[in-house]
Amino acid sequence: MKEHLEIDGDKRMSYYESAAKRIRNIDPNLYIGISQKKYEEVRTKGEYASDATLIAEYYRRVGVFLQHLSREATGIYVGMDLLIGYRIPDDAWDNFVVDFPNFKDIDLSLIKLLSMHYLRWCALIDERNSFALQFPDIYEPIITLFERGGGRISTHHHELVGGFGGFxxxxxxxxxxxxxxxxxxxxxxxxxxxxxxxxxxxEEYRNGDLTERNCIRCGNRLLIHSHITEYGYPWYKIKCESEHCFNKNFS
Incomplete structure (x- = not known):
């Protein structure tokens, strides 16, 4: 957690106060109206790739917590507080936008819900809840995602979607x-x-420049493999020669 136990003058901030500060500092202009836009109008492919890393790490941390609880699975909408028996008050949703007015005009429900669970988890840390104390940073990846502008996430059928591919x-x-x-x-x-x-x-390859490039991660060659879909559309796999290095598909 970025700001836990931050000193504010002579006052030591609680985990909840620190979390509330982070949520209030999320820029609503990153999200207002974006649900009507195409994904490519909102973020670059590189930003979506970094978003996917944050989501993968959040899933990993939740997986560790599930193992600790001897549970097989949970849903993306379920907060860690709910997994240990707490319930969200009936008026929590309405109170959230009062306490955090920067979220009032954001029409993305999942970012609001996970932020609420994050705040509740931090309150449980302050209350010295044993589970929360053992997993204080479980929400760090997802809150970082929201802070960086990657919070346009939703569910469709059985997937979490948001421009980064499917989880x-x-x-x-x-x-x-x-x-x-x-x-x-x-x-x-x-x-x-x-x-x-x-x-x-x-782009250079498509324009006829066949000059090879080296991976900026490890320095070895990047290889481009072109393919055609069954509908006649081209797509490309760009892969580093090194094992477990860069390997992504592009259309």
């Missing part, structure tokens, strides 16, 4: 077996830079 709407405990994802500012910006570089390489 299952259900979060399974097996996610906790994955290695942690680096969600530092530097790592996320590196992802954006990497995709931007590869997009430029692909």
């Amino acid at each position: 299952p709407k259900t979060i399974y405990a097996t996610r906790g077996d994955m290695n942690p994802f680096d969600i530092s500012e530097g790592a996320l910006e590196k992802i954006i830079e990497e995709v931007k570089f590869v997009e430029a390489y692909l």
Whole structure:
């Protein structure tokens, strides 16, 4: 958690106060009206790739928590507080936009709901709840996503969607077996830079420039493999020669 136990003058901020400060600082202009726009009008492919990393790390942390609770799965809408028996008060939704007016004109329900669960979790940390104390930073990836402008997420059928590709709407405990994802500012910006570089390489390739490029992650060659869909549309796989390095599809 970025701001826990921050000193504000002579007063030590509680976890809840620190969380509330973060939620109030989320810029509503990042979200107002974007639900009517195409995904490519809102964020770049690189930004969506960094969003996917944050979501994957959130899923991983929830998976670890599920393993701790001996539960197999949960849904994206379910907060950690609900998993340990707490319930959201009936008036919580209405009170949220009163306490956080920057969310009043944002018509994205999932960002509001997860922010509410985050605040409740931080309140439980202040109350010295044993579960919350063991997993104080479980919401860090998803709140970072919202702060960076990647909170246009919703569900469709069985998937979480938002321009970054599909994640299952259900979060399974097996996610906790994955290695942690680096969600530092530097790592996320590196992802954006990497995709931007590869997009430029692909554009040059399409224009007939067959000069090879090297991966900015490891320095080895990037290989472009072109394909045609059954409907006649081209798509490309750009893959680094190094194993477990850059490997993405582009249309």
